[in-house]
Amino acid sequence: MSAVADPLVVPATRLMADALRMLAIDAVEAARSGHPGMPLGMAEIAVALWDRHLKHNPRNPAWPDRDRFVLSNGHGSMLLYGLLHLSGYNLPIDELKRFRQLHSKTPGHPEVGVTPGVETTTGPLGQGLANGVGMALAEALLAREFNRPGHRIVDHRTYVFAGDGCLMEGISHEAASLAGTLKLDRLTVLYDDNGISIDGHVQQWFADDTPARFAAYGWHVVRDVDGHDVDAVDRALQSAHAADRPTLICCRTVIGQGSPSKAGTHDVHGAPLGADEVARTRQALGWAHAPFEMPGEVRASWDASARGEAAEADWRARFEAYRQHYPHEAAEFERRMRGALPAHWPDAVRALVRDADCAAESIATRKASQQAIAALARSLPEMLGGSADLTGSNLTDWKGATEVRTDDGGLQGGNYLHYGVREFGMSAVMNGIALHRGHLPFGGTFLTFSDYSRNALRMAALMKTRTIFVFTHDSIGLGEDGPTHQAVEHAASLRLIPGLDVWRPCDTVETAQAWVAAVERDGPSCLLLSRQNLPFVTRAAEQIAAIARGGYVLRDWPDDPALASHARVVLIATGSEVALALDAVAPLAAAGIAARVVSMPSTTAFDRQTPAWRETVLPPGVPRVAIEAGVSAFWRQYVGLDGGVVGIDSFGESAPAAALFKHFNLSAQAVVDAARRVAQRAR
16 A cells, blocks of 8 residues: 555645645755754644745735734754745745755754745844844834824734743843733743754753743743644634733644654754655655655745735735824834834934034933933934843933833833843844834943853844844943953954944043944944043044044144154044043154044944055054053054054953053053154154
């Protein structure tokens, strides 16, 4: 008797699930690498969600009111690629055949901007779940801001697939706790509870009562769902939609379901099945088709194009009715979902920088940042601020900000969020907010705690999210809290992340310009700000304009024929140390050395400038000294091996800031001494 199933008697949902399984098996086998276990195990869960509940339009992946789907366990990427291909996205079968190959649209882990329909880049486990929390939060806030009685133009859900690894990661605790507190009732996480990770059966290292944990967070929990029963998952999803809080659906599954000899083992997690096991799996499933071959009836069952176009057309008709009643709100919603700046933005920028320059205040750059935020928030209602329990220190709030809160009716509106002590969670949630669109998220903590956030910062750079990370207390200048809180290596470390702009401004004007650059940038930015007051620096208009280039001449060599015989040096400084460079100019002149002071608030922006510009600022052949209250090695690329660096190559100490600068020899005299040494070597 043949083992090949008769498609007339096999349920359509079984064929749909097996189609996903076989695409994953074939792609991983062709690539000779990948993770087939999760796609095989979650196939029925995917059918229940994507065929019966997910609102999306494959013909327009950017439809604003689509449901968001996040594959947090991103190693199972072939499940998502199979779903996108079969449901009608522009992901042809040839791209699945090129799984994990150079420049394909099917990389090893899902990447937003590479594959149509992928909402976020996942792979580092747990971050996708946190991104999903951000997306659900963005939806909830936009709904409260833009919806009107009889007009629900923001009305979608966020779904997350997550595995044991996602829930072991600490970020899942941070994000899930916040989601429960905020009562994000349109967030549903489907947990692939298969009991297997790379090392084997997880009960020896992951014995949590996961349902009880999420219930304690304030989630609605659906326990013990058969993840291989489409109807059971469907019922659980209906329960989620009726809940007044986020939902965790615990789906019991077998990893590698369908593989005769590897199902239920860690062997199927992250390696191809092998030719013999692939053949046995085909026979066991009754799949009589060649690799990557898909029967027409299965494609027809999966194709969501017509349904998606109809759903979007209905929404657009409702949106036009909304526009008739609320034209301003409709235009504002469209602008914000595009990520465009308002028409009056240039005027707002001029006013912000002019006010900072005219005020001429000597204040901490964290305070200058707060002033910039207040001014920008008047022009940018999309700004959504927050802090990881350091609002009074980061100064990320502003007059007129309204706190995001919940009551018996659920989440209420607002534009300032207290994230609690959750630096990593905050950063990943902000990435999700940015990916959703409609808000410009920024959040603060101390610079030394950027370590907690680091992988989310890296993911922001990889995804090019428009996220602003505010890091205050940027050096030993924070004083008595000591070395645990004093950032020494952090500025240099952040500058090494490709695609991440890092700004360390020296006063109010540079801080204002840094904020403008961050808002205008189509990518993430970090603002490193001082706790201590910094002196205001006077500038010409052309110098103010040059701040955006990241590095510029703040004080040039004297135009005095009597000093023509003087040796020349360039002093490069950032943040609080710009004042030290300026203070060193006069003593150097007295010693027969003319000094040019270059303020370099953003090395990352400076490095993007043309070679001609960089050479006008840092002329070749002129000895240089860099000054920054941090590790010195980073600055060798700008000053060379023969240049000088005044920095700190040890951890800090606990003492008042002034005592620390003296102890670590961060002074104008230290700059003078370093400049004299490099000038002498250059002779």
